[in-house]
Amino acid sequence: MSGKTFDDTALEFMKIYFTCNPEKLPKEADKAFIEMQKIFSSYKEKLIEKGIKKNTDFFS
Structure with a gap:
């Protein structure tokens, strides 16, 4: 797992x-x-929405 947060990724x-x-x-x-x-x-x-969707899809 990456140590990057949504803030770090959005900044990049x-x-x-x-x-x-x-x-x-x-x-x-x-x-x-x-x-x-x-x-x-x-x-x-956008990153948070995408992360939540992937999480929801994974646990569905």
Whole structure:
């Protein structure tokens, strides 16, 4: 089992996203922070949903 949490995994996805799409990151620090929070939350939510579905399917 991996020692990575949903937070760690979502952070890695966010880093990859902004590395591949630097134009999507605003130049202003405050706006960039808000955009990163939105992307991070989105990835984390998707990972949790996917994890719960796999867990439910496994134990069904």
